[in-house]
Amino acid sequence: MPKVNPAQSLVDLLRERGKLYDPRVEEALLAIPRHLFLPDAPIEQVYDDQSIPVKTDLRGDATCSDTMPSMVAHLLQQLSLQPGQNVLHIGTGTGYVSALMAHLVHKEGTITTIEIDRDIAKEAEANLVRNGYGMVKVVNKDGAEGYAPRAAYDRIVATCGIWDMPIAWIKQIKPEGRIIAPIWLDGLQVMASFKLEADGTLYAENVMPSAFVYIRGIAEGPMVRKFVGSTELMLLADEIHEVDTVALAMLLANDADICYLSAPLNTIEYWYGFIPFMMLHEGDKDVFALYTIRDGYKAYGMEGEGFALLSAASAAFVPYYGMGMVHCFASSDTFIEIEKQLSAWQSLGRPTISQLRLRLIPKDQPIPQITMGKLYPRRHHYLHVWFDQ
Incomplete structure (x- = not known):
């Protein structure tokens, strides 16, 4: 009797819901079963489309979680990783997402992943080594600082919500690279793929709602x-x-x-x-x-x-x-x-989030004069958000 891959049910669920369309991402999800990185979680919970808390605060709210698979699929499809690429991942968690990215860039690529929590970083490193992905470099430090020794990167991806784009990430991305991060505005958090424009701004489209835990450390935003x-x-x-x-x-x-x-x-x-x-x-x-x-x-x-x-x-x-x-x-x-x-x-025809546009303008540039949308002052940037109609 052929052995059944427990990840197949999750892949089928994501395809059925229209969340999974890239065959390379599908192959990665099948090659790296999620339960290998969540050995203590109930198997039915692991292969459902839900986030799983890894560490909680005194109230029981998650300070670290394993991201819901539909969001992981969207993230990987948005990254469009290719063999040989150099990737920086902020927010290691269990190591599962880092392993998926390592699978997609192949042995000729490099994955560096940063985790601010020492205990979680150690556990993630053990998970990666145990499951054959010891080539992923796990760094225990503040993710907002990036990791200069392995820069420049083709992709920088954060699996933690940011209030503003850390300057170090911008310095460490290649000119043609992309920074994919969940950024919050008015309580709503959206996953966005930013590209560096010639005028020094960062522009993003193709966004979708997300629900990641917030970044900790020097890039923490104000209390919201x-x-x-x-x-x-x-x-x-x-x-x-x-x-x-x-x-x-x-x-x-x-x-x-x-x-x-x-x-x-x-x-x-x-x-x-x-x-x-x-x-x-x-x-x-x-x-x-x-x-x-x-x-x-x-x-x-x-x-x-x-x-x-x-x-x-x-x-x-x-x-x-x-x-x-x-x-x-x-x-x-x-x-x-x-x-x-x-x-x-x-x-206006019920505009959707697919028409939402974001631009981060450095604060050393003049304050933008906008005619549509909203301007959010941030630590290093002005965040302009509007609907493209």
Whole structure:
């Protein structure tokens, strides 16, 4: 009886969902079964399309995880790795993604992977050696510094969310190379492939939503998360410093009205269309945020995850799976604003995240004067985000 490759079910699942289309990436996923790098995880969990925490903080939130396979497939297809290429990987984790990349660049290529956590770096190195990928160089250091001894790189890829592009990565990429990294904006994180332009800016298109743990060390961004009151309601927003959680808790203490948007959207329509649009068109006095309530808990009559629009006297929470349902607190101002943006999004033909464009402009250049989208000041750059219509 022929031996069954346990990775085949995962490959079949990804193909069925339209997440896997590159035969070379498919071959790599079959050649390197995921369970070899997650020996303690239940096999049914390993071969489902989900992230698996590797290390957690005191609250139980992941500080390191093995990325969900559909995102790994997208990442590898976006990288378009070729034999002989030189690759720097930031965020080693279990070593699984590094092994897949090593398989794709063949023996004539080189993979250097950086992990800031010493214990995780040691475990990843052991995983790689045990599974025949000892040629991958594991470096225990701050990933934002890159690794100059092996530069310049054809690809630099981060499997951790960044707030701004570290200068070291730009210095260590080849002129024709690409930097693939998840970058966050207004709580929404998108995986983007950046290329260096002649004017010194970094331009990206072909982005998609992602959910990686945030980079740690010198490139850490500002705090973008807050809990409301003593509940499990957590807000995630670029402008979280503008949210008075005490005042918000008092506002949410009143019973919510259940309202419905004029167009009942599903989760895909939210994530791949309306949320990016809403994020770029929030009012000057409003704060756009994503929210999550820990599984098994409720807060202010709500549960689950979604997005919210907040103002001083109004709040509207839209669950991803509510098909247009909205929890409206206090006045209806924020609900009316969401409805207004929904109408504008539909009138423009429902633009999707595939039309989202990003440009990082170095701060030693003049402040960009933009006519569309939104400009986010970052540590080293201005991040311009807009829809190409």
